[in-house]
Amino acid sequence: MDPHLLRTFVAVLGHRSFSAAASALGYTQSAVSQHIAALEADLGTRLVERRPVAPTAAGARLMEHTPALLLRLDAARADIARLHRAPTDRLVLACSPAALSAPVARALAGLRTASRVEVEVRVLGREAVIEAVLTARADLGLVDGVAAPSDPLPLPDLGPTVTLAAAEEPLAVLFPDGHPLAGREAVRLTDLAQAHWIDAPDTAVPLERLRAVCGAVSGAGGFLPRIRHLGTDVHGLAALAAAGHGLAALPRTLAATLPGVTAVPVRAPRLVHRTELLHPADPTAPARHLAGLITGHDGDS
Amino acid sequence: MDPHLLRTFVAVLGHRSFSAAASALGYTQSAVSQHIAALEADLGTRLVERRPVAPTAAGARLMEHTPALLLRLDAARADIARLHRAPTDRLVLACSPAALSAPVARALAGLRTASRVEVEVRVLGREAVIEAVLTARADLGLVDGVAAPSDPLPLPDLGPTVTLAAAEEPLAVLFPDGHPLAGREAVRLTDLAQAHWIDAPDTAVPLERLRAVCGAVSGAGGFLPRIRHLGTDVHGLAALAAAGHGLAALPRTLAATLPGVTAVPVRAPRLVHRTELLHPADPTAPARHLAGLITGHDGDS
DNA sequence: TAGAATTACGGAGGACGTAAGAATA
DNA sequence: TATTCTTACGTCCTCCGTAATTCTA
Numbered sequence: 001m002d003p004h005l006l007r008t009f010v011a012v013l014g015h016r017s018f019s020a021a022a023s024a025l026g027y028t029q030s031a032v033s034q035h036i037a038a039l040e041a042d043l044g045t046r047l048v049e050r051r052p053v054a055p056t057a058a059g060a061r062l063m064e065h066t067p068a069l070l071l072r073l074d075a076a077r078a079d080i081a082r083l084h085r086a087p088t089d090r091l092v093l094a095c096s097p098a099a100l101s102a103p104v105a106r107a108l109a110g111l112r113t114a115s116r117v118e119v120e121v122r123v124l125g126r127e128a129v130i131e132a133v134l135t136a137r138a139d140l141g142l143v144d145g146v147a148a149p150s151d152p153l154p155l156p157d158l159g160p161t162v163t164l165a166a167a168e169e170p171l172a173v174l175f176p177d178g179h180p181l182a183g184r185e186a187v188r189l190t191d192l193a194q195a196h197w198i199d200a201p202d203t204a205v206p207l208e209r210l211r212a213v214c215g216a217v218s219g220a221g222g223f224l225p226r227i228r229h230l231g232t233d234v235h236g237l238a239a240l241a242a243a244g245h246g247l248a249a250l251p252r253t254l255a256a257t258l259p260g261v262t263a264v265p266v267r268a269p270r271l272v273h274r275t276e277l278l279h280p281a282d283p284t285a286p287a288r289h290l291a292g293l294i295t296g297h298d299g300d301s
Numbered sequence: 302m303d304p305h306l307l308r309t310f311v312a313v314l315g316h317r318s319f320s321a322a323a324s325a326l327g328y329t330q331s332a333v334s335q336h337i338a339a340l341e342a343d344l345g346t347r348l349v350e351r352r353p354v355a356p357t358a359a360g361a362r363l364m365e366h367t368p369a370l371l372l373r374l375d376a377a378r379a380d381i382a383r384l385h386r387a388p389t390d391r392l393v394l395a396c397s398p399a400a401l402s403a404p405v406a407r408a409l410a411g412l413r414t415a416s417r418v419e420v421e422v423r424v425l426g427r428e429a430v431i432e433a434v435l436t437a438r439a440d441l442g443l444v445d446g447v448a449a450p451s452d453p454l455p456l457p458d459l460g461p462t463v464t465l466a467a468a469e470e471p472l473a474v475l476f477p478d479g480h481p482l483a484g485r486e487a488v489r490l491t492d493l494a495q496a497h498w499i500d501a502p503d504t505a506v507p508l509e510r511l512r513a514v515c516g517a518v519s520g521a522g523g524f525l526p527r528i529r530h531l532g533t534d535v536h537g538l539a540a541l542a543a544a545g546h547g548l549a550a551l552p553r554t555l556a557a558t559l560p561g562v563t564a565v566p567v568r569a570p571r572l573v574h575r576t577e578l579l580h581p582a583d584p585t586a587p588a589r590h591l592a593g594l595i596t597g598h599d600g601d602s
Numbered sequence: 603t604a605g606a607a608t609t610a611c612g613g614a615g616g617a618c619g620t621a622a623g624a625a626t627a
Numbered sequence: 628t629a630t631t632c633t634t635a636c637g638t639c640c641t642c643c644g645t646a647a648t649t650c651t652a
Contacts, residue, residue, distance in 0.1 A: 034618075
């Protein structure tokens with residue numbers, strides 16, 4: 001269970017090929033084959049089915065642990081590296097699309113007028129934001145999601161990362177302009193479970209999450225995807241929604257600014273769209289500053 | 302960052318000595334020294350201060366990740382090993398002290414009358430219960446704690462372990478018989494923050510947890526320990542409480558059966574004592590059976 | 603000065619590449 | 628039969644133990 005072997009393992013499954021994984025990792029095919037063989041010998045089971053390459057049951061189990069394991073390994077290394085970095089006047093903010101709201105943008109402006117800080121904003125998917133903060137590729141992160149009011153987002157706990165609430169606001173559903181429900185004051189999310197949805201896991205609220213928060217109320221499933229939208233482009237998502245491909249959930253103030261769609265607030269179940277600020281245990285000075293601006297408090301602790 | 306090196310690292314810090322760690326791990330001191338040197342070279346920092354042996358700042362950071370990392374590594378191995386184990390008619394239940402309630406005991410009795418299953422109950426601290434389930438040293442776990450009603454316990458998420466609620470019941474504080482507050486109908490936990498408490502992290506509700514759930518209300522700290530009780534012995538804890546060493550929080554029905562103390566329910570903040578059932582992704586047949594008996598449902602999913 | 607960690611060094615085993623051999627679509 | 632994985636084998640490097648050395652309480 002050497003990390004190198006595990007990295008090879010995920011690469012093999014990711015590429016569905018030994019040789020592709022080998023060239024991606026800078027090994028020969030032979031080495032990759034030996035890595036997998038070593039893992040399988042260690043664990044006493046076949047992990048990968050060959051030709052075509054696919055995980056066995058045991059391999060699937062291992063895959064439930066390995067990415068998190070490797071991420072945490074990187075996080076540990078990053079945490080230590082952070083201790084010795086020079087104080088910087090540069091700030092990298094990783095941000096999921098719906099988390100980059102007008103107030104956040106204003107806070108960033110405030111930071112840049114107050115101090116001469118070079119700012120870089122990276123819009124990423126939710127997991128990628130968390131990963132960026134943990135591995136110190138970003139100084140600060142903003143992730144959005146839905147939860148019951150004043151409940152925290154269910155983020156995977158990956159060590160000593162501090163998160164503090166940044167903002168809660170109403171959740172809305174995007175309807176094409178002129179849609180029968182677009183005139184409503186508010187909608188019940190549970191009523192829409194059987195509608196067609198756009199599966200945009202990185203941009204809108206993931207359907208699986210909608211299922212989870214509604215499933216706590218009614219036991220049902222629903223929220224089936226009709227079309228899949230990858231990437232982090234809110235505008236493109238709105239275009240799909242406007243064209244009637246399906247529904248999507250976004251924070252209301254953001255949704256209200258999108259063309260071709262009408263944002264109808266969600267009335268029940270009682271939910272909010274929540275944005276949380278992630279920062280590592282010892283943020284840089286600019287990161288502390290921005291965190292303070294975003295939360296309205298001092299960024300200490 | 303080889304797992305072997307990390308294991309040596311935690312052993313060195315745990316024993317506060319290279320040579321002690323060496324003999325514990327079956328290495329020579331030299332090997333341990335080389336392990337630490339390799340880690341330090343890899344991470345580019347000193348991790349351990351020598352004579353006396355203690356973690357540096359970087360070493361402390363690494364220690365925030367390493368135990369969880371090694372546990373997850375073991376959990377992955379255990380998950381895979383579970384796939385190939387023979388079906389068994391043995392059941393090991395790991396259980397935190399306050400989770401072993403009368404209904405649980407009855408459920409166990411039901412299991413033994415229904416099927417010829419050899420049952421073993423292991424009472425452990427909370428972390429040890431989780432660890433036992435994850436590493437397959439137990440088939441099923443029961444952990445207790447406090448939370449807001451119908452909120453889940455804040456368990457560290459260590460991979461694909463399913464948890465389902467088993468029971469919620471009122472939380473109570475143990476007062477010595479005859480204590481001025483022992484006659485009360487109910488108490489506010491926040492009123493007791495400045496009282497003396499028994500620090501019994503494995504048996505009672507950990508003080509840190511009380512601080513956390515009360516801290517969400519008032520920002521204060523409090524709940525300072527006066528005496529420390531280690532181990533998993535409810536009766537001994539009660540004896541300390543009866544002798545006036547300090548207060549402790551336990552589920553009410555359990556607390557009510559203890560001699561020498563009076564259990565006063567907690568009125569505010571609105572909290573419950575909660576017991577959660579932990580089981581691995583693919584429980585054994587007896588484990589499924591017992592889970593069904595405890596929750597009152599079928600143990601499927 | 604004694605206890606404890608480091609350094610030097612050598613042998614055994616492991617890791618990776620080259621190249622030849624099996625297996626499958 | 629071509630592609631892809633496996634196996635064989637040689638080399639280099641790493642790992643760990645023995646033993647001599649340095650450090651520090």
